[in-house]
Amino acid sequence: MSRRGELLRMLADGGEHSGEELAARLGVTRAAVWKQLQQLGEWGLELEALPRRGYRLAAPLDLLDRQAIRRALPELVAGRLRRLEVHEELASTNDQLLQSTDLPEGRFDACLAEFQSAGRGRRGRHWIAPFASGLCLSLNWNWRYPPAGLGALSLAVGVAVLAALRAQGIAGLALKWPNDILREGAKLGGILIDLRAEGAGPAYAVIGVGLNVALPGAARRAIAARGTTPADLAGGPGALPRRSALAAALLAGIVSTLVEFSARGFAAFADDWRAADALRDQPVRIEQGSGSVSGIARGIDPDGALLVDTGAGRERFISGEVSLRPAA
Incomplete structure (x- = not known):
């Protein structure tokens, strides 16, 4: 230290x-x-x-406790854990785990940091999270034979995150395609998946979750200045969960999801995702490199692609191709 x-x-x-x-x-x-x-x-x-x-x-800090996280993991999940790292500061928890090349199938490493100097959101955006104000958490997973539909993995992880938060008494949650976690319509967190795969051969994924727990005012203003309304867990009723307990709950939920996704694919999570869809039947604007498309969001198809009714008919969009915002 x-x-x-x-x-x-x-x-x-x-x-x-x-x-x-x-x-x-x-x-x-x-x-x-x-x-x-x-x-x-x-x-x-x-x-x-x-x-x-x-x-x-200005406010007390709830610091992460590596041993408390390990003790709170369910036995079956703890048995799959190879290594648990809790860092004071890292450039990026995802980047830290991307360096691994020897992860056995069915095992995982977990990496958390109190502060990320180069934390990444989707499309390379900088993730704003002051020291100990949120959770910066990543875990890795390896498949010898990757399951079909890995493009929908971030949606399945979103279902796991919501379930873990709800079990901690957090209400007002929803999911925004493809990887945002909302609370009362504002952004509570996000999911970032880095995938390394070779054709039909092995696949290696690093799943990152960024979650706002108790954002200072200056951080809220900085995020809002970029056009995003932030939410955190401290802004609701009830006691705020300890960050270590929350980290363990997220790890347990995501690992269980990875096991089920490996066996059943996204079909096992599609109904739960649809039930949490924040934008279904809402006007949206889809921003692409060539311009933007407006329409009405109509949920997702069985592969997790976004369906939008536009002036040209119903169109299908793949995660990673677009930036999605509510229509003005």
Whole structure:
């Protein structure tokens, strides 16, 4: 753990801590503490300096606990886990797992980070998530003989994410094709799948989930400035789940989904996805490289492709080809 990470663990309770106390606990000078405190903004954290009293974070932090995540996994899922990594900072959890080349079939690695310096959303967009404000989680999976319909895997994972969140008491959830997780119509999170495959041979997938848990105001404003209305888990009724418990629930749900998807394909999840479809029968605009198409969303076909009634008739769109937005 870095010196900055040690300092954050002391400040995570949201209470006031004097410079003298922090310096003594770290075994450094007050000047060294001040230098580290000044760098917290790089992680998107808001620090309050209280004259003659000390320092405190604008809000407490619920830090991830690797052992708590492992203990919370169901036995059958834990038996498939090869390696669990929890990092203070990474460029990208997906990129970290993309480096793996030796994953046995039926096993998985999981990688989480408190902060991503180069987290990616769909179409290469930067994912905004200050330190410990959400979940940045990835896991990998390997198929010797990949199942048909891998293009719909992100939709099946969306069903798993909704089920895991609902089991934690989170309400108001929906899915937006192909990979957005919504809460009360605003964006709560997203799914990013990196797939490495060779014809009919083996396939290797890294499944990434980004989820807003408790976004600071500055992050909300930054996301809204890009044209997206953000949501988080802290904005609803009821107690906020611990991030480690939530991470374990997501891992368990996604792994179970991967096992079932391998055996039955997207058909096992299609009805649940349709029940959560946020845009069915709504006017939408589909943006492509060559222009845009407007129409009425009519759900998905058995392969997970989006169906839209346009002026030219009913058209079919494949995940990854388009950017989909509600019509103005």
